[in-house]
Amino acid sequence: MNNPALMMDTLTKRQPRVELSTSALQHNFKRVRELAPHSKVICMVKADAYGHGIAFALNALQDTNGFGVACIDEARQLRQLGCLHPITLIEGVFSLAEWLEASQQQFECVIHQQQQVQWALAHPEIYQQHNLKIWLKLNSGMNRLGLKPDALLDAARQLRAAGFELVLTMHFANADVPDHPLNQQQIQTFLHLKQQLEPIEASCCNSAAIFNWPELHFDYVRPGIMLYGSSPYDEISAAKLDLQPVMHLKSNLIAIQQLDVGKVVGYGSRYATTRPTRLGIVAIGYGDGYPRALTQGAYVSIQGYDAPLLGRVSMDLLAVDLTDLPTSIHIGDEVTLWGDNPSVDLIAQHNNTIGYELLCRLTNRPKRIII
Numbered sequence: 001m002n003n004p005a006l007m008m009d010t011l012t013k014r015q016p017r018v019e020l021s022t023s024a025l026q027h028n029f030k031r032v033r034e035l036a037p038h039s040k041v042i043c044m045v046k047a048d049a050y051g052h053g054i055a056f057a058l059n060a061l062q063d064t065n066g067f068g069v070a071c072i073d074e075a076r077q078l079r080q081l082g083c084l085h086p087i088t089l090i091e092g093v094f095s096l097a098e099w100l101e102a103s104q105q106q107f108e109c110v111i112h113q114q115q116q117v118q119w120a121l122a123h124p125e126i127y128q129q130h131n132l133k134i135w136l137k138l139n140s141g142m143n144r145l146g147l148k149p150d151a152l153l154d155a156a157r158q159l160r161a162a163g164f165e166l167v168l169t170m171h172f173a174n175a176d177v178p179d180h181p182l183n184q185q186q187i188q189t190f191l192h193l194k195q196q197l198e199p200i201e202a203s204c205c206n207s208a209a210i211f212n213w214p215e216l217h218f219d220y221v222r223p224g225i226m227l228y229g230s231s232p233y234d235e236i237s238a239a240k241l242d243l244q245p246v247m248h249l250k251s252n253l254i255a256i257q258q259l260d261v262g263k264v265v266g267y268g269s270r271y272a273t274t275r276p277t278r279l280g281i282v283a284i285g286y287g288d289g290y291p292r293a294l295t296q297g298a299y300v301s302i303q304g305y306d307a308p309l310l311g312r313v314s315m316d317l318l319a320v321d322l323t324d325l326p327t328s329i330h331i332g333d334e335v336t337l338w339g340d341n342p343s344v345d346l347i348a349q350h351n352n353t354i355g356y357e358l359l360c361r362l363t364n365r366p367k368r369i370i371i
Contacts, residue, residue, distance in 0.1 A: 016251040016284045016366040019339075020052055024244035025060040028227045031242055035210050036217040040065035042088060042203070044224035046074060051359040052228055052247055055081050056370055061227075066108075068222055072098050075107045088135060091145070092116050096123070103127040110169065112137040112145040117155045124162050134159060135167045135203070138193055140186040142173035149193055156197055167201045167220065168194055175208035176233050187216065208232035211241065230355035231345050238343060247359060248339030249290070249366065253302070253331050255281040256322065265319050266311025278322040280307065282335045287315040289362035290337055291351040298350040301336040302329055 032041055043064040044050075049057035054074070058067070058081055066086035069075050071094075075087045092110045093099045099119040102109055103126035111117055111134050120127070120134060127134075136156055139146030147155055156166060170190050174180035187204075194202050203220035205213065210221050211232070225231075229245035231238040238245065259265075259277045282300065286292040292313045299306045300320055307320040322329055338344040344355040351358070 014254075014283050016249075016288045018362065018366045018368050019248040019250060020056050020368060020370050021244070021246050021248070022056075022060045022370060024229055024246045025052075025057065025227060027244050028229055028246070029061055029063065029223075032210065032221065032223045032226065035214070036205070036221045039205075039217040039219060039221045042066045042068045042086075042220050042222045043227060044068045044090075044222055045078070046070040046090070046224075047360045050225065050228050050356065051362050053368060054078065056368075057227075058083055065220075068224075072102060072107065075102075075105065079105060090135075093119065095119075099123060100126070103130070103132070106130045106132060108132050108135060110135040110137050110145075111155070111159075112139075112147060114147075114151070114155070117158065120164065121158060121162055124164065128163055131165070133165045133167050133201070135169045138168065138170040138190060140170045140189040141182055142171055142186070144171070144173075146170065149189065152193060153196060166197070167203055168197060169203045172204070172206060172209050175206055175212060178208075178212045187213075206232070225356055228359060230343075230359065234349075238345060245339050245343065247344065249284075249337040249344075249362070250339070251282050251284040251288075251335050251337065251366075253280045253329070253333045253335060254283045254317075256331055257281070264311075267314055268312055271311040275323065277310075278325075279310065280320045280322045280329070282318050282320060282337075283316070284335075284337060284366075285314050285316045285318055287363065288365045289358070290318065291347065291353070291358060293351055294347075295350045295352070298347060299342060301339075301341050302333055304341075305329075306341075307335075 041064050043061050045054050045057045045067050046069050048054050054077055068088045068090050070091050075089055078087055086108060088108045090110050092112055093102055096119050137146040138152050139148050174182050190204055202218035205216055205221045207223050207226035226243055229238055229243045257279045259273050259279055261273055263273045265271045284290050299308045305325045307322055307325060310319045310321050338347050344358050348355045348358050
């Protein structure tokens with residue numbers, strides 16, 4: 001962006017932005033179909049579609065078999081947007097009133113504790129009139145949500161006697177670590193219960209499990225993070241999995257300074273220059289959702305070049321080292337904070353977290369742009 005007129009226009013307003021790629025989201029959905037061709041796909045759009053926007057995800061994922069959300073508020077939002085797909089509440093309902101509303105609105109519910117079983121048994125009529133399925137969740141070893149095996153068998157007996165159709169489901173604690181010993185324990189527990197409940201539909205695969213265990217795809221798979229182009233693994237990049245980043249977080253250079261040796265940068269004066277330094281200031285910070293607690297080695301991309309971060313990220317600004325980059329880089333140039341390069345997973349590693357968290361915790365300040 002070297003045209004002076006365009007550069008002046010760039011600086012007329014602050015421009016942190018989130019570019020959302022419909023084609024990338026659809027590519028990642030097709031990857032799910034390629035990996036699990038015989039299963040129905042329940043696309044997870046909880047937490048505002050992992051920070052991407054639930055309306056955006058709904059429009060891009062019309063070929064899915066259904067959507068998964070955490071709670072009834074998110075399901076209501078989908079219906080208000082015109083969604084006619086099946087919707088599954090993965091935490092189930094939290095009251096009898098919510099069970100009745102879920103029945104009326106045709107939301108399918110996960111049942112993971114006894115109170116939910118009782119609500120279903122007390123009011124089965126509307127739920128069954130709409131041919132809705134109960135997703136009966138097994139606690140196979142993660143010890144978060146779910147009924148233990150004996151309790152699940154008892155609940156299944158009662159629910160079937162009342163006329164409900166069931167899907168047996170569970171969640172892996174360590175699907176991102178395929179050789180973790182708990183995985184096989186969970187798988188064996190699940191398969192044993194499935195055998196006892198046959199015939200029954202089943203679902204146990206999240207994003208990592210979709211890649212790891214084709215033999216466990218069963219009737220439904222539940223992709224989440226892979227849809228949005230982030231890797232479910234620490235050691236395997238999204239690119240190696242043939243996933244495309246859906247979100248690109250961008251802003252612009254708004255200032256450039258030339259610093260001598262020994263000059264400090266940013267709050268706390270934690271960084272001091274060790275050479276003459278060309279310093280760039282980017283209009284974005286933790287007030288926009290970019291992480292503050294970054295370790296050394298994090299960088300942004302400008303004109304395709306890597307520009308290391310210097311000093312602390314502040315609420316509205318961050319500093320980058322332009323010293324080794326071409327002098328053609330100017331105020332107004334576009335800066336990519338994450339996307340193709342660097343990936344959100346890489347920035348997350350430099351923040352001692354995972355890409356999921358960074359995607360979900362963006363604020364509303366950056367403008368959303370669908371491309």
